[in-house]
Amino acid sequence: MEDIKINGTLVWYYYICKREVWLMSRKIVADQDNKFMDIGRFIHENSYGREKKEISIGNIKVDVLKRHKGNVLVGEVKKSSKFQESAKMQLAYYLYKLKEYGIDGEGILMFPKERKRIEIKLNDKIIADIKDMEKKILNIIYKDIPQEPKKIKYCKNCAYSEFCWS
Amino acid sequence: MKKVIYIFNDGEIKRKDNTIFFETDDKKSYIPIEDVSDFFIFGEVTLNKRFLSYISQKEITIHFFNYYGYYMGSYYPREHLNSGYMILKQSEYYLNEDKRLNIAMEFVNGSYKNMLSVLKYYINRGKDISDIDESIKNLSREIPKCFTTNQLMGIEGNIRDIYYKSFDRIINNKDFVFEKRSRRPPENYLNSMISFGNSLMYVMVLSEIYKTHLDPRIGYLHSTNFRRFTLNLDVSEIFKPIIVDRLIFSLLGRKMITKEDFEEDMEGIILKDRARKLFVQEFDNRMRATIKHRQLGRNVSYRRLIRLELYKIEKHLMGEKPYSAFVSRW
Ligand code: SF4
Numbered sequence: 206m207e208d209i210k211i212n213g214t215l216v217w218y219y220y221i222c223k224r225e226v227w228l229m230s231r232k233i234v235a236d237q238d239n240k241f242m243d244i245g246r247f248i249h250e251n252s253y254g255r256e257k258k259e260i261s262i263g264n265i266k267v268d269v270l271k272r273h274k275g276n277v278l279v280g281e282v283k284k285s286s287k288f289q290e291s292a293k294m295q296l297a298y299y300l301y302k303l304k305e306y307g308i309d310g311e312g313i314l315m316f317p318k319e320r321k322r323i324e325i326k327l328n329d330k331i332i333a334d335i336k337d338m339e340k341k342i343l344n345i346i347y348k349d350i351p352q353e354p355k356k357i358k359y360c361k362n363c364a365y366s367e368f369c370w371s
Numbered sequence: 372m373k374k375v376i377y378i379f380n381d382g383e384i385k386r387k388d389n390t391i392f393f394e395t396d397d398k399k400s401y402i403p404i405e406d407v408s409d410f411f412i413f414g415e416v417t418l419n420k421r422f423l424s425y426i427s428q429k430e431i432t433i434h435f436f437n438y439y440g441y442y443m444g445s446y447y448p449r450e451h452l453n454s455g456y457m458i459l460k461q462s463e464y465y466l467n468e469d470k471r472l473n474i475a476m477e478f479v480n481g482s483y484k485n486m487l488s489v490l491k492y493y494i495n496r497g498k499d500i501s502d503i504d505e506s507i508k509n510l511s512r513e514i515p516k517c518f519t520t521n522q523l524m525g526i527e528g529n530i531r532d533i534y535y536k537s538f539d540r541i542i543n544n545k546d547f548v549f550e551k552r553s554r555r556p557p558e559n560y561l562n563s564m565i566s567f568g569n570s571l572m573y574v575m576v577l578s579e580i581y582k583t584h585l586d587p588r589i590g591y592l593h594s595t596n597f598r599r600f601t602l603n604l605d606v607s608e609i610f611k612p613i614i615v616d617r618l619i620f621s622l623l624g625r626k627m628i629t630k631e632d633f634e635e636d637m638e639g640i641i642l643k644d645r646a647r648k649l650f651v652q653e654f655d656n657r658m659r660a661t662i663k664h665r666q667l668g669r670n671v672s673y674r675r676l677i678r679l680e681l682y683k684i685e686k687h688l689m690g691e692k693p694y695s696a697f698v699s700r701w
Pocket of ligand 1: 357
């Protein structure tokens with residue numbers, strides 16, 4: 206397989222379902238009729254209208270990027286804080302990529318529905334975790350077949366559920 | 372839940388603001404686009420590029436039927452779910468004769484088992500068709516012995532010939548005798564209904580394929596020549612007995628369609644308008660009827676079942692899980 210790149214979406218799913226990471230990497234995109242996908246898209250398109258801007262850096266896309274008191278501030282909007290670990294690592298990954306481009310930044314996770322924000326800064330521990338995660342994601346992607354589906358809570362609302370459980 | 376919009380009347384269909392507008396001589400109607408999964412157009416309908424581009428953007432397919440109710444073709448928006456990986460896999464399984472045969476066999480298995488399930492239903496209701504059931508079971512033993520898809524097609528054809536012999540005994544109506552299978556043109560009422568029902572099935576499966584990563588031009592049982600859709604023919608084999616044939620038996624059994632509903636035209640025996648609408652309506656009801664799905668743990672419609680079948684094929688092509696066709700249990 207050529208041209209496999211890790212991106213924020215894969216990082217997000219890595220902490221939820223490893224099977225999903227594999228499927229996404231093959232562009233086997235999930236069912237577009239799934240109503241949960243629509244909700245996600247809706248929130249994404251309609252929240253924080255004033256600040257909202259999507260900017261690509263290399264092969265990653267960030268939601269909000271602006272200068273804030275001399276620092277670059279990267280924002281990521283999520284519909285709920287249920288998957289905080291995923292969200293945190295995803296944003297940390299963006300910061301890490303920015304750093305590779307020589308930009309120091311801070312991150313802020315936003316949960317508009319819950320009116321909640323979490324700040325994220327890179328440190329040695331997080332950077333080590335990210336490097337480890339990158340390797341593990343590549344390991345998943347390079348496998349010929351995905352990990353078998355395992356029923357988890359997320360399956361119920363997952364756009365792949367009919368694919369996995371048919 | 373999105374639905375299929377069937378258009379029988381003549382008129383003009385167009386985009387109007389952010390919805391669809393259908394205008395006939397004496398009626399105007401709005402069709403909210405978010406509710407539409409596909410269009411089946413039977414009437415004489417005028418449309419323009421602006422409408423098509425709107426439809427493409429919403430990933431809706433349009434299927435056209437001619438004056439006689441025959442399928443003409445589809446407007447299939449540029450593939451939106453593109454996975455180079457899946458197309459490569461689909462081709463790989465087509466080009467490798469063993470792999471291809473393997474999948475084709477499963478289509479035939481699903482098809483004959485669903486025929487048996489139709490027969491079983493009528494055997495339980497006292498129809499004298501056990502001999503046919505027996506012959507099909509005997510013939511089915513030849514399926515695993517096939518070396519080529521041509522042989523397999525041969526067996527499949529034989530099974531179908533025997534299966535159709537049950538129709539006269541099930542329907543038991545002298546107006547609707549099977550005689551022999553005649554397609555174009557259908558030479559009698561029953562053949563006309565079978566052809567019509569099968570084409571609805573092909574089109575429905577095609578619409579579902581569009582919503583997956585599969586390419587409808589690469590079939591396994593039906594040979595691919597890249598000029599026409601064949602994967603939908605393959606998958607339809609599984610569903611035809613339980614959807615189309617049952618539908619025909621029920622329409623005739625309840626005398627909803629009689630010989631007065633047909634006319635003879637240059638194209639053979641065709642269904643008149645009223646009966647065609649009725650047929651389509653009943654077909655749609657069947658597609659929307661739900662059954663309990665064990666693995667998913669909830670009810671799914673027959674239409675959804677087609678999609679799940681396609682997902683199973685995708686998983687087979689991925690090398691993840693061997694494909695096993697859907698078999699109706701009643
Ligand atoms: S349905 Fe479950 S197993 Fe399948 S991708 Fe989604 S979360 Fe993973």
